[in-house]
Amino acid sequence: MPVPRIVIVGAGFAGYGVARRLERKLRPGQAQIKLISPAGYSLYQPLLPEVAAGVLDPRSIAGPLHRLLRRTQLVPGTACGVDLDARVCEVELIDGKRVPVHYDRLVLAPGSVTRTFAIPGLKEHGHGMKNLAEAVYLRDHVIAQLELAAVAHDPAERAARLGFLVVGGGYSGVETAANLQLLTAKAMGRFPRLDPDLLNWTLVDMAPQLLPELGERLGEVALDKLRRRGVDIRLRTSVSRINPDSVELTDGRTLPTRTVVWTAGVVPSPVIATLDLPTERGRLVVGADLGLSGRPEVFALGDAAAVPDLVAGDGALCPPTAQHATRQARVAAHNVVASLRGTALRRYRHHDLGMVVDLGSDEAVARPLGVNLSGVTAQVVTRAYHLLTVPGMRAKARVAGDWSLHALAGDDLIRLGFLDTRTGSQADLEHSADTEPVDRSPHSAVSDPSAVGKDSKTKSDKSVTSGKS
Numbered sequence: 001m002p003v004p005r006i007v008i009v010g011a012g013f014a015g016y017g018v019a020r021r022l023e024r025k026l027r028p029g030q031a032q033i034k035l036i037s038p039a040g041y042s043l044y045q046p047l048l049p050e051v052a053a054g055v056l057d058p059r060s061i062a063g064p065l066h067r068l069l070r071r072t073q074l075v076p077g078t079a080c081g082v083d084l085d086a087r088v089c090e091v092e093l094i095d096g097k098r099v100p101v102h103y104d105r106l107v108l109a110p111g112s113v114t115r116t117f118a119i120p121g122l123k124e125h126g127h128g129m130k131n132l133a134e135a136v137y138l139r140d141h142v143i144a145q146l147e148l149a150a151v152a153h154d155p156a157e158r159a160a161r162l163g164f165l166v167v168g169g170g171y172s173g174v175e176t177a178a179n180l181q182l183l184t185a186k187a188m189g190r191f192p193r194l195d196p197d198l199l200n201w202t203l204v205d206m207a208p209q210l211l212p213e214l215g216e217r218l219g220e221v222a223l224d225k226l227r228r229r230g231v232d233i234r235l236r237t238s239v240s241r242i243n244p245d246s247v248e249l250t251d252g253r254t255l256p257t258r259t260v261v262w263t264a265g266v267v268p269s270p271v272i273a274t275l276d277l278p279t280e281r282g283r284l285v286v287g288a289d290l291g292l293s294g295r296p297e298v299f300a301l302g303d304a305a306a307v308p309d310l311v312a313g314d315g316a317l318c319p320p321t322a323q324h325a326t327r328q329a330r331v332a333a334h335n336v337v338a339s340l341r342g343t344a345l346r347r348y349r350h351h352d353l354g355m356v357v358d359l360g361s362d363e364a365v366a367r368p369l370g371v372n373l374s375g376v377t378a379q380v381v382t383r384a385y386h387l388l389t390v391p392g393m394r395a396k397a398r399v400a401g402d403w404s405l406h407a408l409a410g411d412d413l414i415r416l417g418f419l420d421t422r423t424g425s426q427a428d429l430e431h432s433a434d435t436e437p438v439d440r441s442p443h444s445a446v447s448d449p450s451a452v453g454k455d456s457k458t459k460s461d462k463s464v465t466s467g468k469s
């Protein structure tokens with residue numbers, strides 16, 4: 001009998017987790033496992049802001065797939081479409097060549113990309129915080145602004161170079177603003193020509209509070225801590241236009257800045273829209289067993305899938321978090337094997353363990369198991385959580401080492417100088433296949449971490465052509 005072919009799309013928390021578990025559950029010869037991934041690593045995204053801030057080395061949060069997976073064959077490329085009837089996934093390899101990858105079981109875990117809107121200038125000047133290239137680029141860019149401000153004679157140019165704007169008050173935006181503001185505030189001491197009062201960090205969000213994932217009280221605590229550091233936080237405010245050296249806000253103000261970091265939510269990887277299957281807020285609709293209705297050989301999970309949250313009930317969906325993606329991977333791996341053996345499938349059910357948000361230095365806010373923590377205690381919990389969950393012993397050792405070294409020696413402010421002649425915008429640096437995100441209008445029903453689960457309207461998104469080969 002031919003060996004079943006299991007194909008996994010995406011090597012993030014979900015996809016890597018499934019591959020790792022399948023290797024444990026299936027003996028060599030029981031199945032062939034292929035993992036389609038544009039990168040050779042599984043990225044630990046929650047620590048990206050610390051890479052941007054220079055606290056962590058980029059390699060410390062990149063789990064090496066060739067080392068972590070022993071029997072899984074890597075397909076270095078991007079899935080650009082699936083012919084569900086023929087059971088073929090079409091892959092664009094990293095050299096641009098297109099190849100078919102046949103499967104008997106398909107696991108879709110391509111995660112999400114930054115959600116963007118049709119705001120003038122966003123595509124050209126907005127920087128993302130969703131992958132390693134963006135984090136490393138942003139660090140270079142921020143240090144370059146300080147260096148250039150120090151040699152600028154024009155006060156307007158200096159103000160724009162020392163003005164920084166973060167859009168998005170979720171964990172990603174708050175951690176990015178908090179960590180990078182600390183980096184620049186400390187770095188000012190190395191630029192004696194610059195007046196520290198000129199440094200200007202602003203964070204805007206359309207929501208009425210920061211960090212809705214952590215509840216009102218911790219949102220207030222984070223807001224208070226950031227304001228004390230001098231971050232200007234404007235709620236119920238967004239961006240209406242981004243110019244090369246300024247940004248126009250919806251409250252009518254114009255800020256001088258050459259740095260806009262865009263972290264206003266996520267939408268599923270564009271490959272999901274090519275499938276022409278029912279989606280909810282752009283995420284692929286699956287059952288609690290992570291299976292696709294009418295396609296028992298296909299499973300989907302993680303940020304890209306609309307997984308019912310059985311604990312919250314009432315039609316809610318699991319929020320797009322690493323915590324859910326990691327745990328869904330266990331169920332998906334079990335169910336792939338069960339579907340091969342003809343045994344019972346499991347349903348995904350997980351009590352949220354809470355969330356941790358690093359505010360840089362020794363500050364954080366965290367809500368483990370419903371307990372509100374802030375300050376040093378929260379930072380200890382936050383770092384312990386990351387050390388436990390970052391994959392592989394080498395990564396744990398690297399992360400712990402980086403934290404210690406940074407605490408002892410501070411930042412060396414090295415600017416690598418790569419991409420100096422390009423803008424390094426989100427459009428430049430995010431893998432988004434060759435399709436646009438599902439819907440870029442501000443009124444779309446696509447997902448964002450704070451909104452998922454509140455609206456259970458299902459839509460079949462047919463706005464993007466099918467990628468069937």
Ligand SMILES: Cc1cc2nc3c(=O)[nH]c(=O)nc-3n(C[C@H](O)[C@H](O)[C@H](O)COP(=O)(O)OP(=O)(O)OC[C@H]3O[C@@H](n4cnc5c(N)ncnc54)[C@H](O)[C@@H]3O)c2cc1C
Pocket residue numbers: 009010011012013014015036037038039043044045046047048049077078079080109110111112129130171172269270271301302303304320321322323324325355356357431433
């Ligand atoms: C800055 C930041 C901080 C965060 N902090 C937290 C936190 O504190 N706690 C928490 O729980 N969550 C956090 N998250 C969210 C968390 O990282 C995501 O929910 C999680 O990564 C989702 O896992 P995933 O496997 O579904 O997707 P991902 O981890 O995004 O992995 C998807 C992978 O698939 C690849 N891919 C995409 N399209 C294709 C394709 N067509 N073909 C092949 N491969 C493809 C991508 O390159 C990627 O490697 C944070 C996210 C960010 C950006």
